Amino acid sequence: MGYLKWEMFFWVFFIGLVLIFKAPPCGGLTDPRDVMAMNNLYIALGYPPLRGWLLVGGDPCGENWQGVECVFSNITSINLSNENLGGELGDSLQFLGSVIHLDFSNNHIGGIIPSALPPTVRNFSLSGNQFTGSIPITLSTLSQLLYLSFENNRLVGPIPDVFQQLTSLTNLDMSTNSLDGQLPPSMGNMLALSALHLQNNRLGGILDVLQDLPLQDLDVENNLFSGPIPPKLLTVPNFRKEGNPFNTTIIPSPLEAPTPSPAAQAPTSEELPWKHVNGPSSTITTRTIQSKKFLTAKAIIWIAVAGFLIVIALLLCITLSRCIKAKRRDKLAGEHYFESYKGSSEKPKPGESSLQQSSRMEAEAAKETVVRPPQERGRVDTGRMGLPPKLQPQDERFMNLKRNVQSSRDLRDNEIDMTDTDDDILLPPPPPPFSVENSGVIPGVPTTVTTVERPLQSQHLNSVRVFTVASLQQYTTSFSQENFLGSGILGSVYKAELPDGKLLAVKKLDNNTAIKQRNDEEFLELVSNISKLQHPNIVELVGYCAEHGQQLLVYEYCRNGSLHDALHIYDEIHKKLSWNRRIQIALGAARALEYMHGVCQPPVVHRNYKSVNLLLDEKLETLVSDCGLSPLLSSFTLSQMSGGHNSYGYSALEFESGSYTCQSDVYGFGVVLLELLTGRKSYDRSRPRGEQYLVRWAVPKLHDIDALSRMVDPSLNGAFSMKSLSRFADIISSCIQREPEFRPPISEIVQELLQMI
Template structure:
């Protein structure tokens, strides 16, 4: 930690010296810009970028990739999708005249810079791994026109810093974990035309936006409440689904004015209909009018008598027909006592739903868990599903049989529209209402946030009986491309996984256009936490314990690859998806969720050190899972991270660094986790190295199937136990 602090203190000094040296040697680029770009390059981990030469001239030959200059000043840095890592320096304000920074679609971590260039007009930092809060120093960017911070892991409220940003035209803060109400200064964004806030936890009213010149507004999947201002409803592109707006409260009926007798109250109001003054009717002494009224009365009486006669005749006929049908049915029962009843035909979907409900009520409840979190499906943690829906009577439901309020909120979806067998589609996963999950997670509060991964945020949820669940709230980017029926089919496939080392789904929610997956909660965290953060669990990870963890994880992948039909590719196997029970039993999360992964997930996996070489060509197969498993085994024996930018450049990527040393016993011994204190034999270490070497072969065809790995690990565990 002290070394890291010293480096952060010395870094600006080093960068300044480099900048001064390069300025004196080249004499072209403004020294302030040289210092700023050198500092940025160092904090990003000195990536290999064409033309970027430490000590060189950013605006002189050769040109630096993504750097644009006007005369001696840097005006733009465009490095979107450049596979960058590292962090951003706290101070980016040293650039003298820069107007555009685009570092989107990378793997940059840490917090957002607090000091930004006041000349900025466009700032694009979307699709990275930024955490923390949005700095309130945004107020210094008076010239800003475009701001994109979407698809990160930002938390907390939106800062009340928009008063000076009268030039801002486009802003995207979507797909984060922002909370709280919209700040009042947003009402001062008089040039704002596009605003994206979807997939956060924002709440409160929308009144602050009603006078803005918006042409596109997306606030889907938040917690906004209250009535929607009329002015917002006139926005050409307005997306608002997935919010608990108060749209069911009807306004009070307007008071009737004595001057407008023609306006009558609604017949549902229960009030008497006011009569007009007598002067508004024809003269009561008019004989013609009296005659017409009398004739109408006669005809109405005759019609009423005819209707009564017809009703009596119809009832008599129906009675006789029913009596004949009952007699005939009794005769048939005497002839064939095994005939099925015909009063509820088999093709009726309501009949199917009733049968499925009766069947599911006799089935045991299955426990399971979720991604990027820790789940605990112990046998003594089965969930009493009668406690899950406080708004409806407790009934076992294999499908979300839609209550009346859901039909109003989301009329486009009904399980009965999904096909004849829809009620049998999901047999073990239980349906949760969004209202119950909001109650159990305290409205998905920041205090209950466990973490956020590629597919969405995970929250802890406490049931009324004290049991704890983990709720994965899928991002719209992850599941938005699926229809309701496709999502249910995905849930159905996941719920069929039956293996002791694979998380079984507890439940799901498909309501108000939100998709959530519910798992059990495991308090021992992930393997990544155990190796790097949790000293208490790390002490329990002896050499034999690590071998058993590897064996259990291998068995899970073997089940997916070689037992499931068709085979299932995990496509996101890493140590943070290896979850640990209280007894260190392994549960692999995210199994079956590959269809939800975004297009850039392969680049993310490769950028994190788990990706096989073939991912560069966009190819992913079962052998790619084997490679990722080999990296996790490397982490088990070394205690290192898969990608660690704090280490020397040659050691940052764990698999690349270790591959050439796995057959050198001296080098191998030096790379073993020091916390093991030599409690292993050289023979056992050598055998583990052989398995890892086979798994991380650069050529996919040379990697063994998981069944072979399981057999080798099983032999080692039996031999060493």
């Protein structure tokens, strides 16, 4: 009986000790250092709506924070994949002393990859985010890594030489970034690596460093790798290498010397007595090597001297050639000048060179052509093609003046060709353009032709046509309602048909505050800038009119109207918009923005990017309209747009504060992609209140594959792949980020769309 009492006492005492030691501390179950690290991570990510996460304090392990796993009081795993996270990672991860699994894949996290990471981590994935900068060199401290993925980010620069200690790494994925340079030598130390993905970068050099690794899956597609492929890599079961300038010829290594034949290795009978008497031949060999080095040094000196003499001779030849060209140029210019203007009342001014004389005469001839009254410039033809009386400046005097101007221009062009390497000649500005359209009779307006006194000073305007108000009235049937195509912020657009049957689109700028404050000189400067925008996906400016207080722009005509009309009005065109055609339309629209943002200097911002301004030609190719018109958007118009534009759902958040950049155009492009995806309008008042704004309705569904598939335009009838749909949704999600710095440049979007073709 006493024995049983002692045994019962022992078990009660033991259980009490266990309860004492297992009881959580008063501050919570989780290690305080881990709590601090999680609070800082929560702040860096921008306070995401994750279950249980707190700004200060909390108990991640005891309260089961979303995505967090623990062992006892230590956090061992954070899995936040596909949670639509933004912000950055910050520097708090280094304080997680026991974490072995970190997965932040398929989110929108930006910034740089933290340089301080927990050394205990084994699985680390940041794929499918927006990380920038370079790969940190502190990866070398993560000696326990088994899996590492930085795939599909915006990383740049070379891969650092950090793999000396990563001998346990089995999977490495750095694909779809902008990495460059050669593979680091330490990659050869990853003796456990079985899968390596480096595709879609700009990496170069050779692949020799990988030849001794136990690879089973190797992807280096779409890079700049060159040289022969090591034979050992050709035995990798899953080896993808397309898109590289490899040299398939196997070149022997220069370090491998040919094996001498046995006959060459055996000494001859003549050598043996010589060696026996004179001993080893090391002295003779040393002298031979020294003599070779001496000869090599002398050869280098002679080559340098010869190269110096050749350079001097070339300089003398160039100088002599320039002198001869200069004499010939002066002689030809003088002869041509006196021959072209023989009999003219104008005489050369004292001290004026022949080139200056020809330029002066050309300018005066053009000036005379423009400012002369119509009675002296041409005859009136009242019956031409049934049109109203129109001045025809084609009389003999006009043709003589035009021939003189053209001959003078040819002379100047020849002189430019002969002296394209000379920097000491300043050419005069180009002559003012002349158009036969500078005539017409307008009811209630004097018949004297009004012309612009200061012509456009741009070489791009040689192909831009000058129209009169009378001619445009004729071509648009007095801007009748039957030729009305639509109206926008800056004015109305009408269809015009020329006598030869060609169709044009005339944009009649409204006389609002922006236009009234813009005089003819400023308008012509605007036209000059628009005419410089030359791209296959931008609507071409055909001509302009600045007459009688009217300012009009004449563009090429697109028969299939706008993308907005094709998606929401014309069912016949809507049926032609297959999934692949929509990708092509998006690519064309993106290429136009890429040209405006990246090629044009300074960059051109559209400011009014929406589906109404994306036109479709006969082949349903995209043409962006209203490019270069952002200077016409006055503060008054912008105040209207900050309300009205927002009501149509295209404006980025920063637009309301008056800030508009290239990234704001990217936001508008993202809304257009949503229209292509869903077939819905950016704002539709007829829908339920929660579905009226397209962006607000669509954003929560972009990363839910089931919801995403249900929001696709029903007219597509499911004729698309889920992989293509998911990638398209990722592009949209990146474009419509709230913060401009988190939106990708349009050049990256072009590359993403190209991969979908």
